[in-house]
Amino acid sequence: MVNLYLHFIRRVSINWIGRLGVILTTSSFITFVCLEILRLGGIMTNAYIGLITYLTFPTLFIAGLLLIPLAWWIQKRREHRSIQELAGERFDADDLVPRPMGSRLVLTISGLTFINIVFMTGASFRTLQFMDSATFCGTACHRVMNPEWTTYQVSPHARVKCVECHVGEGIEALIDSKLSGARQMLMLIFDAYNRPIHTPVKELRPARETCEKCHWPEKFYGRRMDVFEHFRPDETSTPFYTTLNLKIDTGREANHSGIHWHIAAVNEVRYTSVDDERKTMIWVDVRRPDGSYHRYTNRHVVMNHSGMQTPLSGRSTDVRVMDCVDCHNRATHIYEDPENAVDRRLALEQVDRTLPYIKREMLHALTINYSDNETARKGIENHIHGFYRNSYPHLIESQLPAIDEAVRVAREIYDTHVHHTMDLTWNTYPSFNHHQRNTGCFRCHNENVIDSGGNAIAFDCTACHSILAYESETPLHFVGEPDPKDPEFPMHRMLRDEFLGLL
Numbered sequence: 022m023v024n025l026y027l028h029f030i031r032r033v034s035i036n037w038i039g040r041l042g043v044i045l046t047t048s049s050f051i052t053f054v055c056l057e058i059l060r061l062g063g064i065m066t067n068a069y070i071g072l073i074t075y076l077t078f079p080t081l082f083i084a085g086l087l088l089i090p091l092a093w094w095i096q097k098r099r100e101h102r103s104i105q106e107l108a109g110e111r112f113d114a115d116d117l118v119p120r121p122m123g124s125r126l127v128l129t130i131s132g133l134t135f136i137n138i139v140f141m142t143g144a145s146f147r148t149l150q151f152m153d154s155a156t157f158c159g160t161a162c163h164r165v166m167n168p169e170w171t172t173y174q175v176s177p178h179a180r181v182k183c184v185e186c187h188v189g190e191g192i193e194a195l196i197d198s199k200l201s202g203a204r205q206m207l208m209l210i211f212d213a214y215n216r217p218i219h220t221p222v223k224e225l226r227p228a229r230e231t232c233e234k235c236h237w238p239e240k241f242y243g244r245r246m247d248v249f250e251h252f253r254p255d256e257t258s259t260p261f262y263t264t265l266n267l268k269i270d271t272g273r274e275a276n277h278s279g280i281h282w283h284i285a286a287v288n289e290v291r292y293t294s295v296d297d298e299r300k301t302m303i304w305v306d307v308r309r310p311d312g313s314y315h316r317y318t319n320r321h322v323v324m325n326h327s328g329m330q331t332p333l334s335g336r337s338t339d340v341r342v343m344d345c346v347d348c349h350n351r352a353t354h355i356y357e358d359p360e361n362a363v364d365r366r367l368a369l370e371q372v373d374r375t376l377p378y379i380k381r382e383m384l385h386a387l388t389i390n391y392s393d394n395e396t397a398r399k400g401i402e403n404h405i406h407g408f409y410r411n412s413y414p415h416l417i418e419s420q421l422p423a424i425d426e427a428v429r430v431a432r433e434i435y436d437t438h439v440h441h442t443m444d445l446t447w448n449t450y451p452s453f454n455h456h457q458r459n460t461g462c463f464r465c466h467n468e469n470v471i472d473s474g475g476n477a478i479a480f481d482c483t484a485c486h487s488i489l490a491y492e493s494e495t496p497l498h499f500v501g502e503p504d505p506k507d508p509e510f511p512m513h514r515m516l517r518d519e520f521l522g523l524l
């Protein structure tokens with residue numbers, strides 16, 4: 022068999038181009054198979070190896086195959102002879118004798134073509150599968166994707182493939198994604214991508230085809246209590262609590278209230294925003310059960326063409342129907358602000374809270390202006406060690422492991438959130454799923470987005486959540502009996518009654 026193959030190969034490589042083709046094809050085939058065996062055996066798991074195995078070798082293999090007929094064609098032109106004549110000269114007469122199933126040459130070529138097709142189908146399947154893996158998306162263009170890859174790995178979706186949110190299902194989605202992938206590859210080669218990557222990501226598939234494959238609106242129900250544990254910047258990093266009972270509710274048709282009301286099939290919320298940035302709304306529409314739309318307009322924004330002089334003017338080409346991503350834009354690539362990031366690690370007891378002023382000093386170390394991530398790693402250590410060496414010299418000896426652990430956690434926070442190579446720093450990517458300074462929910466729910474009767478979309482403090490503690494010493498402060506002597510008495514009583522459904 023091997024002899025037969027070698028015999029054929031020697032004859033078929035008609036000139037140096039043909040020989041090059043044969044060498045390319047054979048060597049890339051053998052290397053591909055070897056690397057694939059190593060990978061399947063778990064010996065090699067690196068994404069770059071994957072990139073080479075699945076992209077480079079099949080390409081070389083095809084290129085090699087194409088060179089062989091090219092070589093014959095060139096030879097034919099050069100010698101002004103027909104392919105038959107050339108074949109007759111290079112192959113034994115025996116090879117060319119016509120038989121019932123075809124000559125030996127035809128049989129060999131058909132056999133090899135069959136093997137090639139099987140190999141190429143397998144390889145393309147593996148290539149596509151590999152290109153769908155999170156490892157490929159996250160690490161192939163390491164420098165660009167590092168922020169997303171880092172945040173992804175610690176997110177609730179760390180086991181969901183990138184393509185399940187970014188591509189969705191179906192052939193149309195696949196082609197779209199490969200085209201935009203090719204465009205991105207060019208931008209990478211010519212170093213023409215935005216730093217940081219621009220959001221909102223307008224090419225995302227509609228949430229119905231992605232998120233809703235796993236979380237369908239009808240499935241949500243009820244309330245969810247979130248206790249936010251924060252810490253004061255004092256010596257003992259004293260904890261305090263803000264507790265919300267979030268009115269998540271269902272996105273079921275019958276639902277008339279609650280946060281997931283927006284995504285129930287019967288409700289449609291549409292909006293346009295200044296420069297399509299989804300930050301400052303121009304108008305917001307809601308479909309009423311009779312099919313008509315009820316419009317709320319931002320009185321601070323006037324469309325350019327109206328010619329009116331107002332503090333803000335806006336342009337928009339895109340009418341967007343609200344979906345999951347208008348609130349959960351940070352479903353996976355979650356960036357906290359530095360204070361929340363420190364507080365959460367303290368709450369998780371990853372850091373020893375008996376270290377004096379640890380909250381204050383970690384926060385300080387994180388928010389110094391560093392020039393790059395390497396400098397930051399040193400700077401964070403210098404700052405925290407320096408503080409204890411100067412202010413609590415006895416601790417730097419006895420508590421060194423705890424101090425070093427705090428340094429490690431602070432560095433981990435920094436490297437998750439700040440990526441100098443992508444110009445990505447604290448709060449570059451704000452989350453829409455809360456409200457600070459007129460962002461998030463308050464883009465629509467605020468006193469300036471009003472209908473023709475002057476009514477705003479609900480923005481009272483208990484429309485979306487009951488407040489059970491607000492920077493309080495205990496997590497359920499407002500659930501307790503209010504004290505008439507307390508200056509907070511009326512508010513306490515109101516919040517308690519609201520939560521208990523007594524209002």
Ligand code: HEC
Nearest residue numbers: 158159169173178181182183186218220221222350353354
């Ligand atoms: C659970 C769904 C989900 C998964 C899984 C996911 N993403 Fe995203 N990603 C999003 C959403 C939603 C946005 C849109 C953010 C916006 O428009 O503001 C986004 C935005 C991005 C952006 C734009 C920059 C940014 O941070 O907003 C990049 C790049 C990105 N994702 C890459 C990845 C990569 C690489 C992976 C896999 C390692 C991945 N994503 C996995 C949902 C997901």
Ligand code: HEC
Nearest residue numbers: 177178181185186228231232233234235236345346349352
């Ligand atoms: C392939 C399935 C899958 C897809 C697609 C998916 N998710 Fe998830 N999602 C999960 C799983 C699994 C969890 C974790 C559940 C848990 O921790 O209890 C989760 C958790 C969440 C959470 C809760 C996080 C928390 O802190 O409790 C939110 C919010 C969420 N997903 C939103 C989204 C959005 C928005 C999209 C689309 C951009 C999306 N998901 C796409 C499977 C998916």
Ligand code: HEC
Nearest residue numbers: 228232233236238245267269280281283284344345348454
């Ligand atoms: C109007 C804003 C908004 C929209 C639109 C929205 N969500 Fe949510 N969702 C929230 C808020 C707020 C919470 C509670 C806080 C949190 O989990 O971060 C929440 C909670 C969740 C949770 C956790 C539920 C639990 O019981 O813990 C999941 C999962 C989720 N949303 C998925 C989705 C998906 C999928 C969509 C689209 C079909 C969607 N959401 C649309 C605002 C929204």
Ligand code: HEC
Nearest residue numbers: 277278279280282292305307348454461462465478484485
């Ligand atoms: C794009 C605009 C927009 C954004 C952003 C938005 N909402 Fe809404 N929301 C609306 C509109 C419009 C209504 C319905 C007003 C009406 O009934 O006319 C509404 C209604 C609601 C309701 C009440 C439903 C009822 O009738 O009782 C809740 C609760 C709510 N939103 C919570 C949120 C939360 C929480 C967020 C942020 C995570 C948010 N919304 C973000 C537009 C928005």
Ligand code: HEC
Nearest residue numbers: 247249263454455456462466479480481482483484485486
């Ligand atoms: C349109 C819905 C909506 C309205 C109106 C609203 N909130 Fe919120 N609020 C939210 C959501 C959503 C979050 C984020 C919850 C989360 O992250 O799980 C939040 C978070 C908070 C937090 C927690 C912040 C933290 O991280 O510790 C406080 C405090 C708060 N809201 C107070 C208020 C007050 C006071 C008002 C009235 C002025 C108000 N909210 C009105 C939806 C709303």
